[in-house]
Amino acid sequence: MRIVARRAGVLPAEVSSFVDRHRERGRIKQLLTEARLVTVAGIGGVGKTRTALRVATELRRSFPDGVWWVELSALRDPELLAYVVAEALGIGDATLRPMDEVLAGFLGGKQLLLVLDTCEHLAEACAALVDGLLRAAPGFRVLATSRQPLKVPGERLFTVSPLAGTGLSDGVELFVERSRAISGIVLSDEEYRVVARLCQRVDGIPLAIELAAARTRALPVQYVLDHLDDRFRMLGAMRAGVARHQTMRAAINWSYELCSPSEQLLWARLSVFVGAFDLTAVAEVCADDRLPPAELPALVTALADKSILLHEDRSGESRYRLLDTIRAYGRDRLGTEEDRTEYLRRHRDHYLRLAQRFDAEWCGPHQARWRDRLTDEHANLRAALDFCLRNPAERHQGLELAGALRYYWIACGALREGRHYLDRLLDCDLAPDPTLWTAQWVCAWLAVANGELAAVDTLLARCRPEVERHGDVEAAGWIAYVAGAAAMARGDLSAAVELGERSATLHQQGGDTGTGLFNAWCLLAMAFALAGDAARAIAVCDEGRAACDARGERWARSHLDYMSALAELTRGDFDAAAAYARDALRFKRLLGDNLGFAVNLDALASATAAQGQADRAARLLGIAHQVWQTFGLPQFGSPDLRAARQLCERQARAVLGDAAYRAAFDAGLELDLDSALRYALDEQPPKPPQTAEQPLSWAPLTRRERQIAELVADGLANKQIAEQLVISTRTAEGHVERILVKLGLDNRSQIAAWATRRRKPKPPTEPNHGS
Structure with a gap:
């Protein structure tokens, strides 16, 4: 299924037409007005997912904070459930808080529908997560599909029946x-x-x-x-x-x-994949003397023609997947346990080779393309790691795979999941070798980003002696870098500089002269900038950018641009600081790096405020706040970053006044992310300034009350409003009464007139020049 992102949430696109089920859809929507958890149940293949998808699509306008789809069929580890939900919602978190707490904090004030598809194999974990989130977020609702109830208090169950079979049914x-x-x-x-x-x-x-x-x-x-x-x-x-x-x-x-023997054999072997896969993966995992590589494209086409395989076209590339019921049947036909293990191992080996290519090619011009590729393969990468964890003989390869994915974990928004897998694999008793100590320093690197500095010390103490004993210069360079990053996090800037210089020297003497050296320079630049030595920070950044450009590398370069922005802010060149922050943002947008968006938007806002553009700075702060909300902890809790943001806010408020500041901040907060980034990068003009004469404020109404006021202005009765918003009629009536009290009005007509004055004017229609 192709996932389509919108401001109103994320839903998969329907790949074929949908048979009506009008009564079932109506009943499910009615249940969602009565309960905050509705589970759509039924046997495999009965249409639970398609029915839920159609209901979710029809309800998008009813939830101001969106309708979000989470596909669970490929997930096997219940400990990753909260991470997968957070990933679907676009939430990251750089703290050590449990992810269910991060989700609860994010959802607390939102009116949002979450669809959890295929819960039965994770029923206990789904029940625990949903129960906790429903308690924490009163405006939050869940639509689940499962072959069994979740057994959460307040759950309403709807069983999807098979389609009728008489007449034109x-x-x-x-x-x-x-x-x-x-x-x-x-x-x-x-x-x-x-x-x-x-x-x-x-x-x-x-x-x-x-x-x-x-x-x-x-x-x-x-x-x-x-x-x-x-x-x-x-x-x-x-x-x-x-x-x-x-x-x-x-x-x-x-x-x-009715399939040919070759088609049957391929069907069984394809069952080791989860999620979508391409023809290259099919050839590497499934081909042998019985299924020659040259015959596989025709066999795949034949299975797609028989509806065994579903075909997806992603940016011109053909990908395929099996429905869960079809996959389970194929797995039963795969043969003995030894046969299953053989093809699961071949599956793992394919994705290990892919991860190793990613690692080797990351420092180059194709980072955004690699990020997209691994995001598409995320479910299969998880499956490969899970296979290694289940089988003691495969855990060394699991460490190799998890270590090779280091840039995916750190640069592409999967930090907490990387820690999850590395921690579990490192708990296994494995002999020391380069694979083990690489995994240890990679895990320590992720721990720095989490702020878990005690774990950094423990992990580096384990791997440093082996690295020194074997003279592994590259690993020694990375260890120095990670230790320096931890020192900087503790506020020991002199140690950070010393370790950054050691890391750079080791990498230049025969270690990683690509991203390893570039990260060492980033550490040095950050330490110099925080110490107030702008000149040295800028010199390091200039050298680093030139080296990155020679390799076509953009990720580390964008870090160096951010460091340059901080350094230029320190020495008062605000035009240069703004230019560097925008340069960093341009690549962060290509990589989808929300963390990079947030820090650079803050830096850009600070430069803009210092330039005297108070309205623009306030808008940028609103945009940055929108992004920081997805991380659970704004500015990572850093006193320095928080102080810089507070200074920027004070500067903008002093020029604009509280009301105009709030209006500009809210204008940035309300932009969708694509429009927000275009605005930050000067790719679209700002909206007209909001003057006192314009009827802009919807205060004191809440977002839901504003939505209801607009529906009153559209002429809807309370019952119609309830149906539109998936709430009870009594709840709609209560909202209308509160609106009347808050506004000091007497009747619905006055609400309608009040709301109409505050609506954005519609664009003028084009004159009709036809005859």
């Missing part, structure tokens, strides 16, 4: 739509009756109907029904009161038997 409509899309056939009246019997035969289960429809590419409808009947009779499946799991398995088994 939803089941027949689904079959006709899919068969037309696959083969282009137009059914006769008699064939419609055959399809109705077929839908009854598979008990109206949508996945079974789709598998049968896929056969019409090569077989007549009557033939499909006859052979389906034969298969079900052989399996002993009952027609009435059927155990529908048996029916589903019979349908998949029938589809499996």
Whole structure:
């Protein structure tokens, strides 16, 4: 599924048309007005996910803070559940707080719908997380799909039934739509009756109907029904009161038997993938003498034609995936436990090679492309690491994989997950070698970013003696860098400078003369800037930028740009500081580095305020605050960064006054991130300044009350407002009463007039010059 990000949340795009289920959708929406957790239950293949997706899409306007989709089918480690939810919401956190606490803090004041898809294998963890979040965030609601209830207090359960199978029913409509899309056939009246019997035969289960429809590419409808009947009779499946799991398995088994032996073998081997995969991965994991590489593209196409594989087109690249039910069936067909282990190991080896290529090529011109690639492969990388953790004989390779992903963990927003895997793998008793001590200093690097300095000391004490004993110059350079970063975090700037110089020297003498050396320079520049030595900081940054440019490297360069901005702020060249902060932002945008957005927006706001552009500085502070909110702890709790931001705010308020400052800050806060970055980078003009004459303020209404006031202005009655916002009619009435009291008004007409005056004017319509 292609994930599409919007200001209103993140939902997967529907890859095919949706059969109505109008009554079911209406009932689920009604339940969401009565309860804050609704679980959509049913057997595999019955349509839980598609129904929930359609409901979520229809409800987007009802939740001011968005509707957000979290796909859980590929997740196997319950300890990562909160991280996956945070990732979907765009939340990062650089502190040591438990991620469920970070989520609770983020959601506390929001009116948001979270959709958790495929919870049954993580039911206990989902229940614990959802229960805690519902208690912490009163405006937060959850729509879950699962084969079983979550058993959370207040949960309402809705069971999705199979589609009806008589007449022109939803089941027949689904079959006709899919068969037309696959083969282009137009059914006769008699064939419609055959399809109705077929839908009854598979008990109206949508996945079974789709598998049968896929056969019409090569077989007549009557033939499909006859052979389906034969298969079900052989399996002993009952027609009435059927155990529908048996029916589903019979349908998949029938589809499996109609595949060629090579297609069956590939189906089984593909079951080791989770999430989407490409043809290169298929060849590396599945090919051998029985499945020659040259035959695989045609076999993949054949499985896609039969609806066994789902095809996705991502920026012109073909990727494929298996539905959970289809994957589970294939895994059962993979053979013995030894066979499963062999192909899981081949899967791991493929993603280890990918991670090693990423590590080797990171210091170059393709960092943004690599970030996108690994984000697409995140589910399979997790699966490979989980395989290593489950099997003691594979843990060394697990350490190698986790260490090779170091730049993904640190630069691409997966810091806490990197710590999770490295900590667990390092708890294993493994012999010291370069893989082990690399993992140890990488874990220490992540611990610095977390602020867990005691763990840094422990990890470096473990790996430093082995590194010195074996004369590993590159690792020694990294250890010095990490130790220096920890010293700077403690406020020991002289030690940070000494260790930064040692790291740079070691890397220049035969260690990592790419990103390792560049990080050492970043450490030195930061230490000099914080010590007030702007000249030395700028000299280091200039040397570092030239070296980065020679390699086409942008990530470390953007760090050096940020250090330069801090140094120029220190020495009072505010134009230069603003220019450096914008240069850093331009690449952070390509990498999707929210942490980089936040620190550079703060620096840019400080430079802008010092330049005398108070309104713009206030807007930039609003934009930065929006980004910092996704981290759970603004400015990392750093006194220096917090003091700089507070100084910027005081400067802007002194020029604008409190009301104008707040209006400009709110204008920045309300921008979507793309528009905000364009504004920060001077790629779009600012909005007109908000003057006292303009009817701008919606105070004292809350965001929800403002939303209801606008619906009153649209002429909606309380019941209609309740339906629109997925709340009870009584709740809508209560909001209207509070609005009247707050505004000192007497009736709904006055609310409508008040809200209309505060709405943004609509753009003028183009004159019609036609005849």
